[in-house]
Amino acid sequence: MLDKSLRGKVAIVGVADTEVGVLPGRTPMEMGVEAALAAIADAGLEKGDIDGLATCNAMAQPMMYHAEATAEYLQIFPRYCIAAGAGGGTTFSIIHHAASAIATGMADVVVVAMADAMRSGLTRDQAMMVQASTGHPEFEQPYGPTVPAYYALIAQAHMAEFGTTQEQFAAIAVACRAHAARNPAAQMRDLISVEDVLESRMIADPLHLLDCSLVSDGGAAIVLTSAERAADMQHAPIYLLGAGEGHSHEHISAARNLTTSAAKEAGQRAFEMSGMRPADMDFAQLYDCFTPTVLVELEDLGFCEKGEGGAFVESGALMPGGSLPVNTHGGLLSHSHPGNPGSMFALTESVFQLRGDAGARQVVGSKNALVHAQGGIMSSHTALVLGTEAS
């Protein structure tokens, strides 16, 4: 019988980030191509070896045929070429697809490259338009919801249901900044305290400015190939051991539940494929567009019980040296958030960590990790389990 599980069949063999932060004058296409070429070089390959390409459209440089345009720019001629769109969830969702494409023979070596210029490439009015493009045009947008406001609705519901506090949300921002302080590539590296978060400007109660992720320019890319081919590459392969998705709604007003997300199904499916449990993860990179998402994800992915996310965070578990370091590069809160490509940096960071190349922020001896991304308003979830051993 055909083994349908992707476990251990595909590995990440090349990774690269561009510089991130405020990069005026750099187009998303230039940054995406830079990341792609650097990731191909990191794998020890030539661009002629690439027969698959997956990209994500850029807000600052939208294109109808984004993947084709990227292939043309690179002058590669793949047999698998696709641009996907699921907001912040695009990253790992398309990697799930790309891994399946390799397992089924659609491609041998796939580059996943994404970049955007949300900080410098959009005018203020365009940025507000991007924000206003979220939500139901007839039944949500007229009431003036901002992106932070949608997530504030989740935070407020969690507070009412479980007694979660603003201090506990703030502790997530503090942990991400503590990791970023050890990462020379991060956009924001000055340590912050819970008080700093609570004293920052209120954006949409209970979310303060420092509960919100950054707005950045930048891009990242990875190279995926089969486990067989990965064995001959210049870096030790980082295997995809589990992948799972969950999709529950588009509009927050239609969510099945405000405080339990489809990260739960995504996590269960990914862990089931991997044969591992949350306790086996040496670190986790969790989607942190706003602090409450991390808290809900910690619960839904099984790192703590539902309702206990606040206490878990307050224990210091997420901090450098904690029991579950989270967002070891600094996350969207402190490393960078160039829009939809944001969580690509969580993946490249995981590869640096699992290779043992993470410098001052190395989680010593780490072998297995979970990465998670979501798009929409907790709508489209993908979790991936990565590891240093295929079996």
Added chain:
Amino acid sequence: MQRCEGCMAYQFYPRTICSHCGGQGLVWSKVSGRGRIKSFTIVRRGISRAYEAPYVLVLIDLEEGPCMMSSLVECDPDSVVVGALVSVAFQSWSSDIEMPVFKLV
């Protein structure tokens, strides 16, 4: 609000099929206009100049079952709590459109 003739469930937003049973016999039905605050936020930085902050964005669990987003008007933002009872009011949006908003009961 739409109601399914087959399973009698209400649904929001309107669509061509019942979100509970998949039936297509949907009719418009008068509703109570009452509900409870499921969650809320006080938007301190408005989405555009047309929206003067602060304003209160709410998710309302309607008495009939469905959830909808709306605005809570004529209230002290700092006194709003999850679970509070609300009832509908209508605000003019344009010369021919009125939007349902809510007030604390």
